[in-house]
Amino acid sequence: MTEANFKLVEEVELLRLVTVGSVDDGKSTLIGRLLVDTKGAFEDQLLAVRKQKGLDSIATAADIDLAMLTDGLSAEREQGITIDVAYRYFATPKRKFIMADCPGHEQYTRNMVTGASTASAAIILIDARSGVMPQTKRHTHILGLLGIPHLIVAVNKMDLVDFDQAVFEQIRAEMNEYCAKQGVKDLICIPISALDGDMVAVRGNNLDWYEGKTLLETLESLPTLGDVDRLPFRLPVQLVNRPQTTELPDYRGFMGTIASGTIRVGDEIIAVPSGNTSTVKEIVTFDGNLQEAFAPQSVTLTLNDNIDISRGDMITRVGEKTGDSKDLTANVCWIGDEPLSARKKYIIKHTTNSVKAMVSSVDFKTDIHTLDHLDADELAMNEIGRITFKLQKPLHYDSYADNRATGSFILIDTFTNNTVGAGMIV
Amino acid sequence: MSEHKLTQLKALEAESIHIIREVVAEFRNPVMLYSVGKDSSVLLHLARKAFYPAPLPFSLLHVDTGFKFKEMYEFRDAFCKEIGANLIVRRNEDAIAKGMNPKDFGVARCCGALKTQGLLDALEEGEYDAAFGGARRDEERSRAKERVFSMRDEFGQWDPKNQRPELWSLYNGRIHDGESVRVFPISNWTEMDIWLYIREEKIPIVPLYFAKERLMVERKHLLIPYYEEMKDQLLEGEEPKMVMSRFRTLGCSPCTGAIRSDAVNMDEIVIEAAASRRSERETRIIDHGSNSMEDKKKEGYF
Numbered sequence: 001m002t003e004a005n006f007k008l009v010e011e012v013e014l015l016r017l018v019t020v021g022s023v024d025d026g027k028s029t030l031i032g033r034l035l036v037d038t039k040g041a042f043e044d045q046l047l048a049v050r051k052q053k054g055l056d057s058i059a060t061a062a063d064i065d066l067a068m069l070t071d072g073l074s075a076e077r078e079q080g081i082t083i084d085v086a087y088r089y090f091a092t093p094k095r096k097f098i099m100a101d102c103p104g105h106e107q108y109t110r111n112m113v114t115g116a117s118t119a120s121a122a123i124i125l126i127d128a129r130s131g132v133m134p135q136t137k138r139h140t141h142i143l144g145l146l147g148i149p150h151l152i153v154a155v156n157k158m159d160l161v162d163f164d165q166a167v168f169e170q171i172r173a174e175m176n177e178y179c180a181k182q183g184v185k186d187l188i189c190i191p192i193s194a195l196d197g198d199m200v201a202v203r204g205n206n207l208d209w210y211e212g213k214t215l216l217e218t219l220e221s222l223p224t225l226g227d228v229d230r231l232p233f234r235l236p237v238q239l240v241n242r243p244q245t246t247e248l249p250d251y252r253g254f255m256g257t258i259a260s261g262t263i264r265v266g267d268e269i270i271a272v273p274s275g276n277t278s279t280v281k282e283i284v285t286f287d288g289n290l291q292e293a294f295a296p297q298s299v300t301l302t303l304n305d306n307i308d309i310s311r312g313d314m315i316t317r318v319g320e321k322t323g324d325s326k327d328l329t330a331n332v333c334w335i336g337d338e339p340l341s342a343r344k345k346y347i348i349k350h351t352t353n354s355v356k357a358m359v360s361s362v363d364f365k366t367d368i369h370t371l372d373h374l375d376a377d378e379l380a381m382n383e384i385g386r387i388t389f390k391l392q393k394p395l396h397y398d399s400y401a402d403n404r405a406t407g408s409f410i411l412i413d414t415f416t417n418n419t420v421g422a423g424m425i426v
Numbered sequence: 427m428s429e430h431k432l433t434q435l436k437a438l439e440a441e442s443i444h445i446i447r448e449v450v451a452e453f454r455n456p457v458m459l460y461s462v463g464k465d466s467s468v469l470l471h472l473a474r475k476a477f478y479p480a481p482l483p484f485s486l487l488h489v490d491t492g493f494k495f496k497e498m499y500e501f502r503d504a505f506c507k508e509i510g511a512n513l514i515v516r517r518n519e520d521a522i523a524k525g526m527n528p529k530d531f532g533v534a535r536c537c538g539a540l541k542t543q544g545l546l547d548a549l550e551e552g553e554y555d556a557a558f559g560g561a562r563r564d565e566e567r568s569r570a571k572e573r574v575f576s577m578r579d580e581f582g583q584w585d586p587k588n589q590r591p592e593l594w595s596l597y598n599g600r601i602h603d604g605e606s607v608r609v610f611p612i613s614n615w616t617e618m619d620i621w622l623y624i625r626e627e628k629i630p631i632v633p634l635y636f637a638k639e640r641l642m643v644e645r646k647h648l649l650i651p652y653y654e655e656m657k658d659q660l661l662e663g664e665e666p667k668m669v670m671s672r673f674r675t676l677g678c679s680p681c682t683g684a685i686r687s688d689a690v691n692m693d694e695i696v697i698e699a700a701a702s703r704r705s706e707r708e709t710r711i712i713d714h715g716s717n718s719m720e721d722k723k724k725e726g727y728f
Contacts, residue, residue, distance in 0.1 A: 006622075006625070006626075006693070006696070008435065009622065009696075009700075010433055010622055011433050012433065012434050012627055013431060013432070013433065013434055013437070014432070014434035014437040014438065021544070083711040084571045084586075084589065085571070086570045086571050087563045087570055087571075087613075087614065088570070089563070089564050089614070089616045091616075091618070092562050095434075096619075098614055110591055111591075112590070113593065114591040114592060114593055117593040117594045118594060118595070194579060199662060224431075225430075225431075225432070229430040238444070238447040238448060238451050239447055239450060239451050240479070241477065241479075241480050243480035243481065245480075245481070248479060251479070253479075255476075255477075256447075257443070257447075257595070262430065276447075278585055284478070284479070285475070285478070286475035286478040288476075290658075295430075295433065296432070296437065296440050296441075297440050298440040298443035298444050298447070298476070300478070311451055332528040333711060334590055347600070349596050349598065350596075351596075352448075374509040388525075404594070405594070405595070408593070408594045408596065409596065410596045410598060411596075412598055412600055417598070417600040417601060417602060418590060418598075419590045419591055419592075419593070419598045422591075422593045
């Protein structure tokens with residue numbers, strides 16, 4: 001046991017993913033398979049067991065902690081339905097995974113948008129016997145809208161179609177064509193049998209015609225953060241740190257999570273909305289000052305000039321300005337009980353900023369089956385559309401396509417305080 | 427390839443610090459629940475990181491049942507003094523005066539009075555609108571579905587069927603008068619992450635987490651630490667004996683079991699945690715029973 005073994009375990013990266021599909025597609029079986037086949041992987045890593053991925057022995061269903069896999073809430077068990085997104089955790093020697101497990105049928109938009117909002121990758125489950133269903137297309141459309149960088153189509157139950165390559169190729173062709181229309185950049189199709197474990201964590205003996213990586217190898221090799229560190233620098237200010245202690249009487253630090261990009265000591269910055277400029281004096285953390293920081297680190301910046309910055313402001317680099325406007329157009333997924341309609345007022349929470357907003361127009365709503373744009377006056381629960389808002393004061397933003405962190409917002413009902421919408425700025 | 431990489435622990439740390447800062451920015455009077463356990467120790471460490479170099483902008487609240495281990499009280503007082511934290515200790519004195527204990531009143535009633543009611547009273551007395559807790563989603567199945575910002579009504583109760591969706595890292599902290607939130611910044615940490623982080627960051631923890639020869643009573647399948655005061659509470663046939671053991675999780679002494687273990691330092695604890703295929707909460711009597719955690723949370727437990 002050496003320090004090096006611990007380093008290996010500690011230096012794995014984090015991948016957030018979302019799994020969509022209905023119970024009938026074998027989602028619970030797949031999740032159980034992933035949890036079981038990766039269990040003990042940390043132990044192998046720590047003890048430096050040099051087994052092939054530590055996964056040579058396929059576990060049996062009896063090893064699965066079924067209590068954690070079945071529905072978590074008493075109402076779900078009583079009614080035999082899944083109400084809510086559940087979060088699962090598993091790890092391999094290369095990666096730690098946080099998986100948002102979204103129920104397929106009930107309120108799928110609400111749950112999927114929630115689960116997918118933080119995900120870098122999505123697994124879409126398809127039952128090989130049924131092929132691409134209307135529901136599959138709806139899910140794919142929503143995942144595309146949310147800008148999930150990598151979509152993995154897991155064609156499950158290959159054992160029930162005799163591991164027939166033609167069945168898989170048919171589904172792959174159909175998904176490729178559909179995703180091309182959606183602007184999906186990275187689509188990977190994998191034939192699997194979650195029940196037997198083929199092509200999930202191990203290749204198995206039944207799918208030799210498939211030359212790609214297993215599902216787990218794929219998950220281990222996807223980029224974790226995308227290119228968020230290469231985007232323009234954005235630091236939405238959460239708080240101003242003013243200890244006002246005898247040791248630090250005049251200290252002013254700007255605290256926040258770097259939403260995108262990198263920053264170095266000495267860089268010229270500009271604060272919006274004030275437009276004041278300065279240079280970075282220190283990048284402060286509890287573990288010592290840094291020379292450079294990058295997304296998504298949580299840091300505190302001190303500046304060489306005493307300029308006015310407060311919560312809701314954004315620090316960017318000179319020359320990397322955001323868009324700003326009092327009119328805002330966005331794709332909105334509506335998740336409120338009461339429909340969204342023109343003239344209604346909401347609160348928009350965008351980065352660390354909250355502003356009042358009025359709906360100036362419902363530009364269209366999307367028919368989730370045909371993807372046609374329909375004229376509409378309102379958006380009901382689980383509907384998606386294009387909305388234009390008039391804001392009480394300008395927001396500083398990027399388009400969602402350019403920057404998920406500074407292009408997204410939530411809508412809050414001013415009366416109930418509930419979160420009623422998810423917005424993606426166009 | 428980009429050279430900007432965050433290890434998974436650093437990514438979790440950044441997320442937790444973000445959440446802690448959001449609460450301080452958006453709430454009038456937050457407080458951090460501090461149970462002296464390993465998860466609380468990590469949570470407190472993250473809070474110190476979040477506001478460095480300033481001191482903690484909120485107090486720590488320990489809801490004490492009077493049944494905690496001696497080592498926990500000693501550790502709590504020494505550590506809070508060392509880091510300069512403002513510690514508030516509250517107990518349900520009414521129930522304690524009436525002699526509340528798990529043996530005579532049952533575990534559920536004892537927990538309800540000393541923990542849940544004690545917590546609700548303390549939160550009401552302090553007029554806190556947000557309370558940080560160290561719960562994790564991998565601990566228990568109802569927690570797997572709880573939000574980071576868990577809304578509570580005027581009675582501190584959780585309604586699992588009516589939770590606000592949480593999108594991106596945009597937390598909705600808007601509440602009506604009388605409502606409050608419980609905030610769980612380490613929701614996405616697993617038990618393994620907690621141990622790895624304690625090891626890497628050298629976070630001080632209660633010595634009970636490390637194995638040594640301890641006087642124990644074996645009750646059903648649990649190892650329960652024996653203290654002189656428990657003499658009259660021994661059941662028939664029970665006899666204290668020395669066992670090499672440690673605690674994976676710390677609660678009240680009558681209701682928290684130890685495990686047989688030789689893990690005497692953090693390296694060995696991490697290896698043991700990695701090897702373990704059993705849930706850490708197995709040694710907590712409180713969780714046994716069909717819906718116990720969910721029921722307790724609905725009533726106001728954290």
